[in-house]
Amino acid sequence: MGALLEARNVVKHYGSVEALRGASFEVRAGEVVALIGDNGAGKSTLVKCLSGVEQPDSGEILLDGRRVRLDSPTRARALGIETVYQDLAVAPDLDPAANLFLGRELRRRGLFGWLGMVDKAEMRRRAAEQFQRLGVRVQSLDVPIGSLSGGQRQGVAVTRAVVWANRVVFMDEPTAALGVVQRERVLEVIRRVRDSGIAVVLISHNMPEVQAVADRVEVLRLGRRVARFRAADVTLEELVGAMTGALHQEDAA
Amino acid sequence: MTEERTGKAVAPASTVDNNVDRMLPQRTLWQRLVTANTFWTGLVLIGLYVVFSVLRPNAFPTLFNFQTLLIEASVLLVLAVGMTFVIITAGIDLSVGSVLVFSGVVAAMVMEGLHGGDATHAGWGTILLGFVLSLAAGAAWGLLNGVLVAVARVPPLIVTLGSFGAALGAAQLLTGGVDVRTVPTALRNTIGFGQTMQIPHLVVVAAVVTLFAAWLLHTTRFGRYTYAIGSNAEAARRAGIAVTRHLVMVYGFVGLLAGLAGFMNLAYFGTTTISGHATDNLNAIAATVLGGTSLFGGVGSVLGTVIGVFIPAVLQKGFVILGVQPFWQPIAVSIVLVAAVWFDQTRRRARERGR
Ligand SMILES: Nc1ncnc2c1ncn2[C@@H]1O[C@H](COP(=O)(O)OP(=O)(O)OP(=O)(O)O)[C@@H](O)[C@H]1O
Numbered sequence: 001m002g003a004l005l006e007a008r009n010v011v012k013h014y015g016s017v018e019a020l021r022g023a024s025f026e027v028r029a030g031e032v033v034a035l036i037g038d039n040g041a042g043k044s045t046l047v048k049c050l051s052g053v054e055q056p057d058s059g060e061i062l063l064d065g066r067r068v069r070l071d072s073p074t075r076a077r078a079l080g081i082e083t084v085y086q087d088l089a090v091a092p093d094l095d096p097a098a099n100l101f102l103g104r105e106l107r108r109r110g111l112f113g114w115l116g117m118v119d120k121a122e123m124r125r126r127a128a129e130q131f132q133r134l135g136v137r138v139q140s141l142d143v144p145i146g147s148l149s150g151g152q153r154q155g156v157a158v159t160r161a162v163v164w165a166n167r168v169v170f171m172d173e174p175t176a177a178l179g180v181v182q183r184e185r186v187l188e189v190i191r192r193v194r195d196s197g198i199a200v201v202l203i204s205h206n207m208p209e210v211q212a213v214a215d216r217v218e219v220l221r222l223g224r225r226v227a228r229f230r231a232a233d234v235t236l237e238e239l240v241g242a243m244t245g246a247l248h249q250e251d252a253a
Numbered sequence: 254m255t256e257e258r259t260g261k262a263v264a265p266a267s268t269v270d271n272n273v274d275r276m277l278p279q280r281t282l283w284q285r286l287v288t289a290n291t292f293w294t295g296l297v298l299i300g301l302y303v304v305f306s307v308l309r310p311n312a313f314p315t316l317f318n319f320q321t322l323l324i325e326a327s328v329l330l331v332l333a334v335g336m337t338f339v340i341i342t343a344g345i346d347l348s349v350g351s352v353l354v355f356s357g358v359v360a361a362m363v364m365e366g367l368h369g370g371d372a373t374h375a376g377w378g379t380i381l382l383g384f385v386l387s388l389a390a391g392a393a394w395g396l397l398n399g400v401l402v403a404v405a406r407v408p409p410l411i412v413t414l415g416s417f418g419a420a421l422g423a424a425q426l427l428t429g430g431v432d433v434r435t436v437p438t439a440l441r442n443t444i445g446f447g448q449t450m451q452i453p454h455l456v457v458v459a460a461v462v463t464l465f466a467a468w469l470l471h472t473t474r475f476g477r478y479t480y481a482i483g484s485n486a487e488a489a490r491r492a493g494i495a496v497t498r499h500l501v502m503v504y505g506f507v508g509l510l511a512g513l514a515g516f517m518n519l520a521y522f523g524t525t526t527i528s529g530h531a532t533d534n535l536n537a538i539a540a541t542v543l544g545g546t547s548l549f550g551g552v553g554s555v556l557g558t559v560i561g562v563f564i565p566a567v568l569q570k571g572f573v574i575l576g577v578q579p580f581w582q583p584i585a586v587s588i589v590l591v592a593a594v595w596f597d598q599t600r601r602r603a604r605e606r607g608r
């Protein structure tokens with residue numbers, strides 16, 4: 001089976017910082033790929049390039065084997081790509097339902113909808129439904145999510161991505177602020193999303209977590225992919241070795 | 254979450270602990286009231302009104318006093334309602350007073366010009382033209398502000414400080430610094446002083462604007478995006494909201510309202526009052542912030558701004574009627590204002606710490 005989403009030799013500079021130096025990456029439908037690497041390896045930058053948030057300086061991105069230009073987040077979302085950003089990218093002053101529907105507000109029916117009025121009650125109802133379905137606990141649906149705990153906010157961001165994605169979900173450290181129970185729930189959600197045929201990309205610094213949920217692992221180091229593994233075969237030493245540069249496998253010219 | 258989108262989504266039934274009740278009850282009306290800033294500032298306003306009424310039962314709570322209070326607040330209310338939108342986007346507009354003057358000047362000069370230097374007896378055709386020009390002039394300044402803020406990315410404080418000076422300068426250039434003093438009598442008698450069943454028409458205009466703005470801010474997608482941008486502009490962008498275009502529209506809207514205020518001002522005073530609006534911007538900002546709108550963006554309400562406009566207005570009237578030196582009014586307002594912002598800051602910091 002070919003790659004669903006693929007990046008080839010992506011280069012991205014921030015001023016004089018070279019965040020990606022020809023990074024490649026691929027994910028297939030119905031698999032969980034863990035994207036790992038040391039701090040500053042370029043994981044978040046790669047995710048942003050593949051979500052339309054940042055524009056690569058060079059390199060290509062392919063969806064279903066065809067070159068695509070992800071020139072805006074809207075474009076990526078229209079193609080079924082959703083992202084849980086490392087900084088979450090939520091509006092802290094809006095409630096969970098408003099965040100879940102941000103940019104996709106449901107309109108009321110008829111004249112009111114035509115005038116641009118949003119259907120708050122329906123959005124709230126559907127949001128509650130989705131949070132329940134995914135086992136995300138939110139202490140109240142009527143408070144700005146800035147007043148929720150870090151983990152609850154992360155739950156909202158994960159729910160938003162999962163609910164809208166129909167091809168690829170990127171999760172940039174979605175479990176970073178989570179307790180044991182909530183972390184287990186997110187991993188469970190990841191498995192369920194994968195089983196529904198969607199590609200999941202998990203970024204994590206937690207190796208046991210990676211080994212527990214990923215089907216494959218791709219390792220990024222200094223802005224390049226340096227290794228790929230099947231999660232079932234790989235050892236912790238190999239993963240650490242690839243991240244630190246002790247083990248070279250590919251792309252290393 | 255439309256049908257076709259959820260089609261592919263995850264299967265239900267988690268294995269982990271799903272007997273917990275997560276369909277949370279909606280908060281009761283009372284719970285929502287006491288946690289709302291507007292509730293408390295509203296109480297302050299009512300309290301002030303009651304105190305002055307008790308102290309001067311014959312002079313303060315009269316129909317006439319109430320009408321004057323409303324009329325005098327009308328123009329500021331229109332400015333402050335617009336200001337609420339900009340401040341919710343985490344911006345600011347210092348130019349509203351100057352744009353008000355500029356718009357009034359444009360309208361008055363054209364109306365005068367059409368009638369050979371004296372517009373006093375001008376008819377409704379002329380008045381309508383003046384009205385449209387006033388709105389257009391205001392909107393143009395607003396759009397200019399918006400483009401500079403959102404496209405050129407100059408900080409709003411600087412952009413609008415610039416147009417604060419430039420719009421007033423332009424108005425003075427146009428008039429040679431002398432107020433235009435002929436305003437159609439028909440306009441003054443209807444909008445300026447007119448009343449229907451004791452309700453001044455100027456107040457009706459302000460009320461309609463306020464209701465429209467409240468509807469726009471609190472129930473429409475436009476309003477939702479206004480909050481989202483002020484709360485986290487980058488998140489709004491990533492959610493596919495056209496942030497730049499929206500900001501331009503918000504500043505344009507404020508300009509439009511300032512243009513309307515300019516025309517109302519003309520109808521009420523019968524002159525362009527060029528030098529009378531240097532502090533309108535600060536009054537509008539103070540009213541907005543008093544009403545609970547956060548200078549950090551993302552939070553605010555039109556109702557709050559209405560309350561914020563009337564607290565200083567009631568203080569002013571009350572002090573005059575009590576014979577307290579009116580100089581106390583700005584002092585009192587400032588204290589309440591700083592307290593309000595301090596409160597907002599503490600609330601935010603408490604939340605940041607919770608992260
Ligand atoms: N907006 C930016 N401006 C300037 N430099 C940036 C920016 N974003 C990232 N960088 C730089 O790009 C490099 C890669 O950063 P990136 O955030 O992609 O790393 P990461 O692999 O996600 O790290 P972490 O595990 O710490 O999240 C770093 O050197 C970082 O300093």
Ligand SMILES: [Mg+2]
Binds near residue numbers: 172
């Ligand atoms: Mg990162």
